[in-house]
Amino acid sequence: MRNGGGEIASGGVLMQDRSVRVFGLVLTLCYAAFIVWLYIRQPQTLAEVTGSLTATVGAYHVNQQAFEDAVALFHRDQLDAARAAFDRADPAQLDARTQFYIAYSYYRSGWGRVYQDDELFQKGIAHVDKAIALAPGHRLVVDDPEIYMHNADELRAELVQGLRVEASDFNPMRVFRRRK
């Protein structure tokens, strides 16, 4: 009787031991995978971490209301406010269209008749590169009648062109060119 009780007790301990080991193994593998993922994706904020994780399981969505507000602000040339709203709409920076608009807003903020703001143009390039990388087949065309550049590649070329110092930069007629 005592032996039987002992066997049951030791069986229970073994079962518990096995459960702990299985749990530990699964937890370790998940944690290791998460660390590898962090090193590959290099997220900058907690929002990017959670956004990327939800995107992995296909549950990430842009905040549509914030996006529409942002586009309206962008069209009214309230660029700082538009960027804040775009950031709210796509906190994980995973939506190609939103990243395109953010890049465009940096282009418009940095554009000047006499000179461009290089820092803002650099930020614009970073965002348009992200947009191109996120777009299916790396091709992004935004159908918005109120903007001049619809293609991400066109926007990128314009930003890169703005950073270059060329002889034509010293042409006084430059002041009459139009912001796109």
Place this chain on the structure above:
Amino acid sequence: MTAAIEAVCLPMLFLTVALVGGLRIDDRVTFVPPPLFALILGVMLLGVLVRGRVLEPERFMSASRPALANLNGSTVIFSTFFAATQVFNLLAPYLLFNVFLFVLLVNTLAGFPDRISVLRSVGVITGSAFILKFVVLGAISDPGEGALKRILYVLLEGVTLGTLTQPPLHPIAGYLAFAALAMFLIGLAILSTRPRFEAGISTLIKLAE
């Protein structure tokens, strides 16, 4: 060692060290994978740990253990290696210092260190590297606010051809490194604990040798 410590605590502790070891914070957050030299140093430290019986592979992986326990054991061994690698990635400021650490580890391997000596040695090596990088070089490399300190910084950088200075560290970097180092050393201490009976047997064997 209980199943919970082997299967959960140790891998979690060492993987956290591996995560924090590569974390760099300045104007943006980056995760830096270990350079090749850190991998070499990690292998050497693993060798030192095995030789000093801090890490006894047969306790974690052997034919007498069930497959599941062997899997848990392998995660402990691998996570120890990755933690060791990232500790060197975190602490070594220059290639020259890496070479110095390499020589130190070779020297430790050449002897026949016991468990306590190895733990002390690892504590001293990593602790001194921490003080050098995050306290001494951190203070030297911070240009600061005052004009005099900035001038001295430029002079020092010029005289030493930039070999003694490093990019200024974020205020939180030292604290993170300290936490990672503490976790690593705690992990090693847990790794080396043995039941009294086993410890007694190994002491007897050592005395007999």
